[in-house]
Amino acid sequence: MKGKTSLISQQMSVQRNRLAILAILSLGLSVAIVGQAVLLADAVQRIFVQGEALSSVVALLGALLAVMAVRSLLSYGNGRIGLNMAATAKRNMRSALLQNMIHASIPSAIRGQAGEKVSIALDAVDEADSYFSQYMPRMIEVSMIPVLILIVVFTQHANSGFIMLCTAPFIPLFMILAGLKTKNKSEEKYAQLAEFSGTFLNAVRGLVTLKIFGQARRQQQEIERSSMGYRDATMSILRIAFTNTFMLETIVMLSIGIVALELAIQLLIYKSITFHTAFLILLLVPEYYSLFKNTGTAFHTGRTSMGAIRKVEQMMVETDGKSQGLKEEQEGTRSGESRLDTIVMPPSIGLDHIRFRYLPDSFELCTPSITIGQGQNVAIVGKSGSGKTTLLHLIAGLLRPDSGEILVNGNLISQFAESEWFERMSYITQHPYIFAGTLAENIAIGTGRDVSRAEIERAASEAGLADLAAQLEHGYDTLVGEGGRGLSGGEQQRLALARAFLKRPSLILFDEPTVGLDLYTERILQKSLNTLAQGATMITVAHRLYTIQHADNILFMDNGVLVGSGRHDELLKTLPQYAEMIQVQREGGLA
Numbered sequence: 001m002k003g004k005t006s007l008i009s010q011q012m013s014v015q016r017n018r019l020a021i022l023a024i025l026s027l028g029l030s031v032a033i034v035g036q037a038v039l040l041a042d043a044v045q046r047i048f049v050q051g052e053a054l055s056s057v058v059a060l061l062g063a064l065l066a067v068m069a070v071r072s073l074l075s076y077g078n079g080r081i082g083l084n085m086a087a088t089a090k091r092n093m094r095s096a097l098l099q100n101m102i103h104a105s106i107p108s109a110i111r112g113q114a115g116e117k118v119s120i121a122l123d124a125v126d127e128a129d130s131y132f133s134q135y136m137p138r139m140i141e142v143s144m145i146p147v148l149i150l151i152v153v154f155t156q157h158a159n160s161g162f163i164m165l166c167t168a169p170f171i172p173l174f175m176i177l178a179g180l181k182t183k184n185k186s187e188e189k190y191a192q193l194a195e196f197s198g199t200f201l202n203a204v205r206g207l208v209t210l211k212i213f214g215q216a217r218r219q220q221q222e223i224e225r226s227s228m229g230y231r232d233a234t235m236s237i238l239r240i241a242f243t244n245t246f247m248l249e250t251i252v253m254l255s256i257g258i259v260a261l262e263l264a265i266q267l268l269i270y271k272s273i274t275f276h277t278a279f280l281i282l283l284l285v286p287e288y289y290s291l292f293k294n295t296g297t298a299f300h301t302g303r304t305s306m307g308a309i310r311k312v313e314q315m316m317v318e319t320d321g322k323s324q325g326l327k328e329e330q331e332g333t334r335s336g337e338s339r340l341d342t343i344v345m346p347p348s349i350g351l352d353h354i355r356f357r358y359l360p361d362s363f364e365l366c367t368p369s370i371t372i373g374q375g376q377n378v379a380i381v382g383k384s385g386s387g388k389t390t391l392l393h394l395i396a397g398l399l400r401p402d403s404g405e406i407l408v409n410g411n412l413i414s415q416f417a418e419s420e421w422f423e424r425m426s427y428i429t430q431h432p433y434i435f436a437g438t439l440a441e442n443i444a445i446g447t448g449r450d451v452s453r454a455e456i457e458r459a460a461s462e463a464g465l466a467d468l469a470a471q472l473e474h475g476y477d478t479l480v481g482e483g484g485r486g487l488s489g490g491e492q493q494r495l496a497l498a499r500a501f502l503k504r505p506s507l508i509l510f511d512e513p514t515v516g517l518d519l520y521t522e523r524i525l526q527k528s529l530n531t532l533a534q535g536a537t538m539i540t541v542a543h544r545l546y547t548i549q550h551a552d553n554i555l556f557m558d559n560g561v562l563v564g565s566g567r568h569d570e571l572l573k574t575l576p577q578y579a580e581m582i583q584v585q586r587e588g589g590l591a
């Protein structure tokens, strides 16, 4: 694994100006630290050793105060820059993550647990803070301040310099050993947090189902197990942190003790150094070690952050890899050869020997070569699980075939940018997603442009939603979706239709409701769909005999295979499975 993730490198290069300022401030800080020690040692020497009057050292004490003030200011400046760096880095990372999700291809966007994605985008990015606010400033400080202190000590008394030089490497060595473990533990912690978030969100979403099936208790235990896993991972990081701090304190205390002992021996027994030198070194030694100690703590936090950043990066790489196909499509569009607006609409859709599997050795969908004509009304029929929705998803571009091609007016669908394709297509699913917001806002997302209230109301009226809006106290401003008013299945589909009316698509993909709607709602839906389908190619996963009988072409799916196509009368004669299915439907009274 790379020591420094590329996300960090990116942030470093974006924020190199701040890094340069940090370096300058750290250099200033090192001069201030040494200056403060020299001035203090001078003052003590003159007052206590040479017995000078306090008034004669006023200027010296004034200078000392000024240096202390400058030192505080420089430390404050370092802290502020670190915080600003962290804030910018987090903002950039979240924005990159969001861009990644937005530009990911649909199959990759819907993969994985929503809770896990949320926890990475919020918690893991937050954890990155300390890398920039603590780790980086301390690392820059430790690369400058100890060097200057060592130079001063060596010029004053080489023995102390050697002791400091020899004992100091134990601190970074220990930091690295503990830090490596921390980074792995941190990644483990984020894996646990992601699992916990995923399980929790899943349980919250499916609470009603879990209660109905008496599984709430089991799910509670599952959440408990996963939260315990997260707690254990956090505690093991804290354990390393405490051990780390204890070890660092011990090393620092021992080292300072050795230097002080050596100074005392030289000063009192051998009398080879002056009090001023001994006192100056004694002032500088704690500064030297405390800097390493602080760096050690920052290193620990930094490694924890790196584990979290690694998680963010992994998620981005995964989405990047999966959206590679989309990028290729966009490249193709940029060449200018295959723009959808050069194609006569409504489109014809060709299926050229498509093969698709969700997973190896699982359900396989395959089709022969078949064309759905421009403006045709096509029904996909077959038993439950025969692959109707999968075929619709392949045509929509939500899934990509493993082999074979989907053609739009004879051109490969992969030549067109996903966004351009989706602009011309509406997919009305059985359960369209209703966002938390007003009815009007939910309809308006049907198009990428700004739409007027009049347009929204016209689309709603064409979709048969006007009556519902009129009944509501706040009309189109009624809150729907999560936290708002619920909508019935038929209302949800009419809302999806209203979105489609705003878009006026050239291709309509419709997943007909399997549950029986009342006759009134069905009529409204049918009427609206007929209006919408004028001048569009329409492909319906059909369950109602009425839709099937009126289709221009019927595609019959059997266990993943498109076994036949034709009009209702033709298929009745040529395809026994189809005749059997129709017979069953008639007997079921669905006719």
Ligand SMILES: Nc1ncnc2c1ncn2[C@@H]1O[C@H](COP(=O)(O)OP(=O)(O)OP(=O)(O)O)[C@@H](O)[C@H]1O
Binding pocket: 358, 359, 362, 363, 382, 383, 384, 385, 386, 387, 388, 389, 390, 391
């Ligand atoms: N995301 C998925 N991963 C793996 N297998 C899947 C996935 N989605 C569907 N399948 C499987 O693919 C097969 C076809 O499913 P599909 O939803 O296309 O059938 P369908 O004909 O639309 O069924 P229904 O009429 O009941 O909606 C089924 O065996 C299903 O279990």
